[in-house]
Amino acid sequence: MxxxxxxxxxxxxxxNPPVPIYITSGAGGSPECGLTSKYTRQSYSAFIQNNQCGFGQLKxxxxxxxxxxxxxxxxxxTPIDQIQIRKNH
Incomplete structure (x- = not known):
């Protein structure tokens, strides 16, 4: 990501990101859990796993x-994806 x-x-x-951060997950409550999807990873996406269900946690x-x-x-x-966000004021 x-x-x-x-x-x-x-x-x-x-x-120190200069813009707001938006995290979008299509995993929550998906009835397609476990099914293989036709979607592929785009250049701006560091990670895609479209055949398993999961959830995100913001701390x-x-x-x-x-x-x-x-x-x-x-x-x-073990998380399958994670980011750390740091912003100096």
């Missing part, structure tokens, strides 16, 4: 640091 601006990757990390640590993790419902111990 990489920051995208106007359809192009504009940063390779989440340290705000303090006013300058947050982390987001995505878990497969079959393995709650």
């Amino acid at each position: 990489l920051p995208v601006l106007y359809g192009k990757i504009n940063q390779t990390d989440y340290n 705000v640590i303090n006013r300058t640091y947050a982390e987001w993790k995505f878990y497969n419902v079959n393995n709650l111990e």
Whole structure:
């Protein structure tokens, strides 16, 4: 998952992002869980796993640091994707 601006990757990390961050997950409550999808990974997407169900967890640590993790419902111990967001004021 990489920051995208106007359809192009504009940063390779989440340290002091100059724009708002939006995390979109299509996993929640999907009746297609476990089915293979015809969708493929786009250049602005660092990760895609379209045949398993899961959920995301946002944890705000303090006013300058947050982390987001995505878990497969079959393995709650290890996230399959995650980002750390840092913003200096």
